[in-house]
Amino acid sequence: MDIMKSFSLEGKVALVTGAAYGIGFAIAEALAGAGAKIAFNCRGQEHMDQALAAYKEKGIDAKGYLCDVTDEAQVAEMVADIEKSLGVVDILVNNAGIIKRIPMTEMSADEFRQVVDIDLNAPFIVSKAVIPGMIKKGHGKIINICSMMSELGRETVSAYAAAKGGLKMLTKNIASEYGEYNIQCNGIGPGYIATPQTAPLREKQPDGSRHPFDKFIIGKTPAARWGDPEDLMGPAVFLASDASNFVNGHILYVDGGILAYIGKQP
Numbered sequence: 334m335d336i337m338k339s340f341s342l343e344g345k346v347a348l349v350t351g352a353a354y355g356i357g358f359a360i361a362e363a364l365a366g367a368g369a370k371i372a373f374n375c376r377g378q379e380h381m382d383q384a385l386a387a388y389k390e391k392g393i394d395a396k397g398y399l400c401d402v403t404d405e406a407q408v409a410e411m412v413a414d415i416e417k418s419l420g421v422v423d424i425l426v427n428n429a430g431i432i433k434r435i436p437m438t439e440m441s442a443d444e445f446r447q448v449v450d451i452d453l454n455a456p457f458i459v460s461k462a463v464i465p466g467m468i469k470k471g472h473g474k475i476i477n478i479c480s481m482m483s484e485l486g487r488e489t490v491s492a493y494a495a496a497k498g499g500l501k502m503l504t505k506n507i508a509s510e511y512g513e514y515n516i517q518c519n520g521i522g523p524g525y526i527a528t529p530q531t532a533p534l535r536e537k538q539p540d541g542s543r544h545p546f547d548k549f550i551i552g553k554t555p556a557a558r559w560g561d562p563e564d565l566m567g568p569a570v571f572l573a574s575d576a577s578n579f580v581n582g583h584i585l586y587v588d589g590g591i592l593a594y595i596g597k598q599p
């Protein structure tokens with residue numbers, strides 16, 4: 334076995350959802366670096382323009398789609414177009430996601446549904462759209478971007494935790510249902526990563542000091558730092574490549590050790 338070759342994604346087609354910036358962009362960059370052709374989507378033209386320029390700057394010829402992942406018809410159209418222009422999707426990364434930080438008793442049912450719709454229903458919709466092609470082709474890789482909240486709760490994130498906990502189980506179910514077709518479905522559970530999604534938790538205080546949540550995360554992470562989107566690059570390539578062909582239904586937590594740690598003693 335050529336071990337280095339088993340990590341190569343040469344000739345593979347990857348769809349990374351919500352990869353205009355943040356974690357999705359870094360994962361798409363990693364998959365491209367390992368040889369894959371990249372398709373991505375986001376919702377707004379402004380983000381699309383910025384993303385296409387950012388991919389170009391990295392020397393990546395990515396194909397961008399304006400597509401809301403909660404819309405089944407839009408997703409079907411995007412996947413059909415990717416098949417025509419790049420080929421059947423070999424690797425799907427369900428990355429698009431949102432969070433709403435609202436105490437549960439103040440959260441409306443509509444707000445709760447919106448989070449679950451994007452963070453849980455959409456991975457179902459996009460996976461469902463690519464699995465038939467993967468079955469025909471004889472292999473496939475699906476990576477669901479989970480969270481610390483797939484395992485832990487905290488104040489204000491009930492919808493997000495419910496969705497990401499559900500996404501962990503959707504991952505295991507896809508692995509169970511389609512493993513016999515040589516499809517591996519795994520999750521990556523990032524720890525606290527510095528992206529626009531977590532920017533409000535890192536905002537400097539009026540006196541210039543660190544946000545209390547920022548300090549809390551540094552104390553809760555054995556690595557004593559926030560993660561960078563780049564920290565997800567190696568794990569994503571591993572789970573997208575033949576090197577992980579017997580890894581199925583697993584959630585790989587990339588959290589600087591948060592889940593292993595009881596926290597700093599007072």
Ligand code: NAP
Nearest residue numbers: 351353355356375376377380401402429430523526528530
């Ligand atoms: P981010 O910076 O907010 O980026 C989210 C991306 O998703 C954007 O490209 C956004 O583009 C896209 N998006 C959102 N809703 C969409 C929809 N309905 N259809 C299509 N695209 C959509 O988030 P991030 O921090 O990179 O997080 C990426 C994923 O990792 C999310 O699933 C998040 O929950 C998860 N995660 C993040 C962290 C963290 O600490 N940052 C930790 C664990 C897990 P548009 O706005 O243009 O649509």
Ligand code: GCO
Nearest residue numbers: 432480481482523524525531
């Ligand atoms: C929060 C954060 C988290 C992270 C991440 C942790 O408010 O607690 O936004 O939920 O984004 O998902 O893994």
